[in-house]
Amino acid sequence: MTDLELATAADVRLMQTLAQRVTATRPELINADASYGELAWIWGKGHAAQGAHWPRKLWFAGKAGADGGEPVAWAWAQLPRQVKLSDGSVKDITGAYLAYQIDPGHAELVDEVIAWYDHVAVGLERTVLPSAGDTYALERWAAHGYTSDPSELGDHGSWTQLNERDLTDLEEPVLADGFRFLTADEAGPEAAVRAHVDAWHTSAYSVEAYESVRATAGYRGDLHLLVRAPDGTMACSAIMWLDEVNRTAEFEPVGTHPAYRRRGLARALLLQGMHLARAAGATHMTVACLGAPGYPAARGLYYSLGFRPFTRDTPLIKPATAPVVTPATARDSAPAPDRDSGPER
Structure with a gap:
């Protein structure tokens, strides 16, 4: 070696x-x-x-x-x-x-x-x-x-903190009229990639990269969730990684199209994702976010959903x-x- x-x-x-x-x-x-x-x-x-x-x-x-x-x-x-x-x-x-x-x-x-x-x-x-x-x-x-x-x-450091919660007492997700949940299996590779790139506009992500993600241990297309807007735009998405050994699941990544932010879509997506993760056998959920003071939006969303900081x-x-x-x-x-x-x- x-x-x-x-x-x-x-x-x-x-x-x-x-x-x-x-x-x-x-x-x-x-x-x-x-x-x-x-x-x-x-x-x-x-x-x-x-x-x-x-x-x-x-x-x-x-x-x-x-x-x-x-x-x-x-x-x-x-x-x-x-x-x-x-x-x-x-x-x-x-x-x-x-x-x-x-x-x-x-x-x-x-x-x-x-x-x-x-x-x-x-x-x-x-x-x-x-x-x-x-x-x-x-x-x-x-x-x-x-x-x-x-x-x-x-204020703008790029370090992360890990947040956690258990999967009891989950709220039901609520989507606005015309919006719909889809899994990546249903939406297809191009839609899954577009959802990520639109959320992270300078991402180097591609269909080729997504094929590699799909080939990794732990990826499941039925635990890769998207929200489709009435006009067909993939408004937000998240992948859930299920660790069956520890019965825990992790959101990574989570992203929302800039034109669809502040409409409650990410909240609904995460709630639906936690329901899917629990149905798949998870009892515990984690999600990481940027921890510096200058990035309060994602952290506030996760806290509002019952996540609490665990380590950093x-x-x-x-x-x-x-x-x-x-x-x-x-x-x-x-x-x-x-x-x-x-x-x-």
Whole structure:
């Protein structure tokens, strides 16, 4: 195994098994981008266009995957790259970002994760989002020179908070006349993609990316919900990811067309989604949102539906340093993928 092996669908499935174990025992330690549904969504929507810039490493208890060992840690770097957006613009990502997760029983592996990240992102500005509840990891990141990211501490930081509620006492959804719920199975791929792109107008999402999302473990077209307006526009949409092991479901992403906001459609969509998730076997629901003060709309909607904050990210940064250029580091620090400015929620 080299330090620049790229993340594959099989890797993501192994990462999801670790997410399920951590969710069962220490859910407050689930890192940003490391939940069961988030892993599938991020990999599916981006790997075709950006996966060549996504090196990863996995740590196993016992022998590796195929030989029966189970993953106890993983690290997934997103390196500098260009991202072509749906409005025709191109976004240059110049720094590195790390998603990672460690089994609480193997917390000492955080030092190996940090060392691997510093190696593959040598010379680059490096960011990471540990869980605020993981005090040991935060101490170790600080010991390796990572500090609070000042650009993330203001009103418009892109860190996220996780919100949760149980699925008892659900209100019934109410749609205005002429609006209708559809699943992605009913609406079809083009409608599902258009709903997302209209909500996130600079998204790089595409039908090709959606096909990859559909192929990930946990995706179900009957748990991908849309609202169709009387004129045929897909006014809002959300995917629900059902973790059958823990009987929990996650909304990711959630989005509403700008022309249809503030009409109660997202509220109705989320209520209908929770009813569908409960019918599929879930007893608990989560949804993430941007947590900075400058983004109150989604947070207020979720609170009005009974969600309450559970945990949050701690944005850390390590400044770029000039690398010592050797043949090995020249390969390792070649331009790699960029990270989107924030989750499409």
